[in-house]
Amino acid sequence: MSRTNIQEKLLLNKRGGLCYELNSLLYYFLSDCGFDVYRVAGTVYDLSGNKWKPDDGHVIIILKHENQKYIIDGGFASHLPLHPVPFNN
Numbered sequence: 001m002s003r004t005n006i007q008e009k010l011l012l013n014k015r016g017g018l019c020y021e022l023n024s025l026l027y028y029f030l031s032d033c034g035f036d037v038y039r040v041a042g043t044v045y046d047l048s049g050n051k052w053k054p055d056d057g058h059v060i061i062i063l064k065h066e067n068q069k070y071i072i073d074g075g076f077a078s079h080l081p082l083h084p085v086p087f088n089n
Contacts, residue, residue, distance in 0.1 A: 006025050018075065025074075026074040038061070042057075059075065
């Protein structure tokens with residue numbers, strides 16, 4: 001989906017979206033604000049089923065700020081973190 005399509009769907013038409021749409025919109029916003037961000041594909045672990053979901057079933061944002069990387073995820077329903085999550089390689 002293009003940036004325009006995502007903006008029309010989520011902002012103008014006031015429809016919900018999947019992680020790749022919601023996190024893409026957040027990515028564009030953060031990038032436009034000057035943050036060093038990129039999107040990556042991820043895999044989700046299903047706690048109830050005790051197994052990994054299909055590969056590349058999720059999209060998150062990595063934000064680099066002051067030599068620290070953070071996971072930013074605005075597209076994981078009620079399971080999303082409420083603040084950036086720091087991590088190391």
